[in-house]
Amino acid sequence: MRPDHKPTRQASFRLQRDDGGEDAMTRRRFSSYDEAYDALEQYCGAFCCSDDDQIEYSIKANETNPEPSAN
Template sequence: MFLLSSAVVKSDRNHLVRVIRDDGVEDDLTRRCFSTYDEAYDELERFYADLCCSDDRVEYSIMQAELESDKQ
């Protein structure tokens, strides 16, 4: 269904959690930021619940992303 980039995604002030599409395309879900892995997971669960056919299924991964201020 989806993968985690590291074994554990911790919530801290310096990182956000993002959902990315495995095909690299951006959509409404990938533009959002989450403060915890659980929030991102719950949103993916709601997204997949709305799909009725596996042929239409887009694969997503949950990744930890740095804040813009950390890149400087």
């Protein structure tokens, strides 16, 4: 690789529980925001709007190729 060529960063997305817990949904990785949104929409569609058992999730981006730390 040429020294002036930087590798591109490819983002992946994940679901994060608002209560900080971990489950099958939080372990999944998605290649796009839309893919993560679709999975979340499918999950939420199974619940009634007044259902207390529903877990709240947020979509978070991950960098799969982070820059090396400068030490």
